Amino acid sequence: MKITITGSLGHIGEPLAKTLIENGHQLTIISSNPERKKSITAMGAKAIIGNLADVNLLIESFKGADSVFTMVPPNNYFDQDLDLIAYYKRLGEAYAKGILEANIKRVVNLSTIGGHLDKENGILRGAHNVEQTLNVLPSQVSITHMRPTSFYYNLYGYMETIKSDGTIYANYGSSPIPWVSPKDIAKAVAEELTNLDSKRTVRYVVSEELTGEETAQILGNAIGKPNLKWEIVSDEAIASSLKSIGMNPEIAKGLSEMYAALQSGHLAEDYIKNKPKIMGEVKLRDFAEEFNTVYENNR
16 A cells, blocks of 8 residues: 655654554655655655645645545644644644645544543644544545544653652542553554545544553652652642743643643543543553663663
């Protein structure tokens, strides 16, 4: 099959690309970073370097593909001028135009848990808007919206307070947190990209469910801090803490709202109704080994 993926060789893109190439598929990877071209071609894929908001570039990159993977790459949350929702809107509209003009019939779109909500989901409203934009495409375009849960690697954001206080401060975690590994997401995306029979569907991806306390225990044991604590604080405290380290105030507010919705159960209501029967293979104990390496290297 001929497959085009966006998002370069990130946490999901790299294992996804390796899987697809190993299975004999002809792969095109779009990246905005010219330095990625060498790595992409070395893998055996075709590299296209450019801006994902460039509709003409998308059309040329998508043409002839049997399926396309769309995602909105991470942006700089510390950019004071970043309008994150507008950024998602811009890329979502570009993807829709590119898919339509290139006559693509199979799309796998990276969304998120909470993607069913049009409000009270914080920064995830951008992903919801992309879903809605793509859903307006003609019915003959088969779309699967992938909705992964909370990424393990978000735990890196608590590194400093783990070091200084032996504590993870969060406004969620009293009930099970649905964690996920990018490797498990990549595996699920690869399955969907090579399934041309699907129609309009949503697929959740989760690796393991753990409370904050259980998460801290596993992580703490891996880094030699068996007494590592998970302390639940107010939404305001989280937003204030994020602003204090220089994060864009609107994004800090959006992150706090997102996690508050996870704590209340609002964010995960659709996930709970449509939970996968089988969880991913990568557990927190596996990720904790990677976390420990980074932790030791940043003492």
